[in-house]
Amino acid sequence: MNLGNYEVKKMNGEMESLSEYKGKVVLVVNTATECGFTPQYAPLEEMYKRLNEKGLEILDFPCNQFGNQAPGTEEEIHTFCTGRFGITFEQFSKIDVNGENAIPLYKDLVLNTKFMGFDMMHKIGPVLDKLLGKEDKEYKSKSNIKWNFTKFLFDKEGNLIKRYEPTYSLKKLEKDIEELL
Numbered sequence: 001m002n003l004g005n006y007e008v009k010k011m012n013g014e015m016e017s018l019s020e021y022k023g024k025v026v027l028v029v030n031t032a033t034e035c036g037f038t039p040q041y042a043p044l045e046e047m048y049k050r051l052n053e054k055g056l057e058i059l060d061f062p063c064n065q066f067g068n069q070a071p072g073t074e075e076e077i078h079t080f081c082t083g084r085f086g087i088t089f090e091q092f093s094k095i096d097v098n099g100e101n102a103i104p105l106y107k108d109l110v111l112n113t114k115f116m117g118f119d120m121m122h123k124i125g126p127v128l129d130k131l132l133g134k135e136d137k138e139y140k141s142k143s144n145i146k147w148n149f150t151k152f153l154f155d156k157e158g159n160l161i162k163r164y165e166p167t168y169s170l171k172k173l174e175k176d177i178e179e180l181l
Contacts, residue, residue, distance in 0.1 A: 032063060059089070060092065
């Protein structure tokens with residue numbers, strides 16, 4: 001799958017071709033403003049500020065499918081993220097990442113990746129494992145997005161490189177990004 005083959009809706013309602021990001025290393029992430037992972041906005045913004053001039057772009061897709069943790073309008077979400085975390089990377093329209101209403105980009109991300117498992121050393125890993133295991137004993141074998149702040153890395157040609165679950169170390173992720181820059 002190639003990132004350049006997709007169009008997504010910007011917060012202002014206009015469509016944007018992701019081919020605009022050719023030549024950049026791109027990190028795609030589904031986010032929420034009231035999640036245990038919401039503090040990841042701060043290190044993601046720090047990473048973006050350090051690496052943007054070298055060619056990193058972060059594409060933020062708010063999603064309210066996991067515990068209703070992204071309530072509010074797109075404007076409210078954007079105001080929260082810029083005010084609380086100072087984010088400057090691109091935020092897009094609120095989307096679904098799973099199910100029949102998922103946008104084509106995320107439908108294909110689910111089809112082309114596998115769930116990588118939660119880091120059980122992360123304080124939220126065991127909580128998610130227990131929660132998702134109650135809902136579906138087979139959840140680990142399915143490739144759907146499990147929670148907020150799942151990330152996908154694309155190289156400069158738009159090729160999908162890797163999926164990262166929300167408990168994955170951002171320091172290790174940054175090393176992978178730097179190798180592609």
